[in-house]
Amino acid sequence: MITKANTLERIESLSMTDRVENTLREYLTENGFKPGDSLPNETEIAQQLNVSRNVVREALSRLRMLGMVETKTRRGMVMSQPDLLAGIEKVMNPSIMSQGNMKDIFELRLILEMGIAEFLFARKTDKDLKELEAIVLKQKGLKSLTKEDEIEFHGKLYEMTGNDTFKRFQTLLLPVFDHVFLNYFEKGIHTEFQNTSSHYDLFAILKEGTADEFRKAMHSHLTPYYSTSFQK
Amino acid sequence: MITKANTLERIESLSMTDRVENTLREYLTENGFKPGDSLPNETEIAQQLNVSRNVVREALSRLRMLGMVETKTRRGMVMSQPDLLAGIEKVMNPSIMSQGNMKDIFELRLILEMGIAEFLFARKTDKDLKELEAIVLKQKGLKSLTKEDEIEFHGKLYEMTGNDTFKRFQTLLLPVFDHVFLNYFEKGIHTEFQNTSSHYDLFAILKEGTADEFRKAMHSHLTPYYSTSFQK
DNA sequence: GATGTTTATTTGTAGGATAAATGTACTAAT
DNA sequence: ATTAGTACATTTATCCTACAAATAAACATC
The missing domain is CATH 1.20.120.530 (GntR ligand-binding domain-like)
Incomplete structure (x- = not known):
């Protein structure tokens, strides 16, 4: 059905951080990461995605809040069991x-x-x-x-x-x-x-x-x- | 009742980002911020809390994800209606x-x-x-x-x-x-x-x-x- | 009055530097 | 040979500076 007034589609303008966050979550789930598995370090992620480490850290900060990843100095980051209700x-x-x-x-x-x-x-x-x-x-x-x-x-x-x-x-x-x-x-x-x-x-x-x-x-x-x- | 094995109390070792996140959420709720109200800008928050702007941004990044704040370049940040299910x-x-x-x-x-x-x-x-x-x-x-x-x-x-x-x-x-x-x-x-x-x-x-x-x-x-x- | 142009402000992104933590390897002592 | 101590390397945590991008507001132009 053709409507008379066509609405213009919203243009998605996600920030780098948003995109990195989504990318990381996809990466983790689609590659079958399980709690305990360790992630690449921050600089490596930043390089691979071609963004600054700051952006990666802002995205990771979100995942940490949700309980998806935990970080220990020197040991790096490990996947963890997300907390369903944390958010x-x-x-x-x-x-x-x-x-x-x-x-x-x-x-x-x-x-x-x-x-x-x-x-x-x-x-x-x-x-x-x-x-x-x-x-x-x-x-x-x-x-x-x-x-x-x-x-x-x-x-x-x-x-x-x-x-x-x-x-x-x-x-x-x-x-x-x-x-x-x-x-x-x-x-x-x-x-x-x-x-x-x-x-x-x-x-x-x-x-x-x-x-x-x-x-x-x-x-x-x-x-x-x-x-x-x-x-x- | 005294138990034989005393458990050691957990020492809170929250990161700066965690603490800033909590502080900001408290600040927003306890000061009666309503959707549409505008927040101080990032540098001001950083100065007042005596932390770097990076830390503030990592905390804000979380609040953005939850839908608690929205940011527009030049206009700064405004409180918004959090999305209950976003997290x-x-x-x-x-x-x-x-x-x-x-x-x-x-x-x-x-x-x-x-x-x-x-x-x-x-x-x-x-x-x-x-x-x-x-x-x-x-x-x-x-x-x-x-x-x-x-x-x-x-x-x-x-x-x-x-x-x-x-x-x-x-x-x-x-x-x-x-x-x-x-x-x-x-x-x-x-x-x-x-x-x-x-x-x-x-x-x-x-x-x-x-x-x-x-x-x-x-x-x-x-x-x-x-x-x-x-x-x- | 509507439409460009400039300017000031604030967020967005980048990159580097240092601190802190800690596993690992190495050394020394018993 | 085992243990204790030490130095080193790695990685996150935090801070700092700089610049880009966006845009509201003020101003200029037609």
Whole structure:
């Protein structure tokens, strides 16, 4: 289909550093570099790519940040296992996030905690349940829950999935929830849904109920925070 | 409790670049920089931090990669909206991922697609359903589904959540699934669960059923790929 | 008023110099 | 022969200077 107004294509004007970064990542993956394998030294890379060592170092600096390479003086650089969440960790900051991203993150939590029900039931152990019980019993005696209490309970759930990336992901998302949580406190909204027995109920279901029940309970436990979440 | 073997505390030996990077990120967030605000120029930063301009540039290079700052010649640098997924995008490469990370990612997909049921039912529109119907009807006539077909169907679901970060996340995860999907094909395992009507069933439920039904159907649609997922 | 031209400023790139770290080879002592 | 000590070579880390490229802003020109 021919449109009347042809849009001009953006001209890619990547900096040298960008190009070297891409080249290096391709080079590493396409040549089957594995963690532990050592890379050519900086001057050699610079010469082969016909750029200054500065440019190479700026690109390498990025790869270091992502955990793709590690450098030791004299030993040179070695490939290493990239850290999946290192990059996202640095920008997961509510004070500079857009409203849109914030909303996306909130929805993500809702989706995740709804989605882990099956995992929890498939993987729960007596030890896990005991530890979780200790948490909810302690909280049952309290008048109201702090955000630390929330973190302790939900954190334990993430932990019980046995998925480390998951567990870490939660700690990344926390600052975002704190940020909004504080708003709720300021507005006094929390009082209407702060329910100290809610965590206990979730625990009880996890111990003797079904995944479906758990999901339902989790849904009503979380949705007050996200009252507008389901609207588009 | 005193342990017999005292562990030595890690000594922080961050490079100058690491420290400048952290300092800059703190500076930007704590001083309430918002997208569009302009930063001091490189030489000024270097002078104030008492480091060379090279170090500052290596740190800035990282922030540029994350989308936190943009630079224009002569105009200097301006804060910009960080890209949440830019960092993860570069390391989401199955050929250099650890088995553990791979497993985590697989489980993540399962959790996500189980968790989006509520969103889909809350946000589905007639337009969405029509488009999804076109996809599944097309696929119903096929003998078997390619990975492109899978992507088309599941991608549309992600799209229907109305969560852009989500949708992009899916495109990031795809290479990982491709990687393993190919293994299945090689082993001939796919034949036992390749079901061309499965997508249609999911669509039908989405159109007239309930979120619970949908989740159950999705569960049985996906678990064959992840037969070992629920074991710890 | 729209369009060239100059200028000043800031980033982009290059290249060299020195410091720091450390594996390796060599030497000396026991 | 093993160990301890020393010198050397290599590579990254940092710093410095210089120049190129781009461009916003001011000015000049038509």
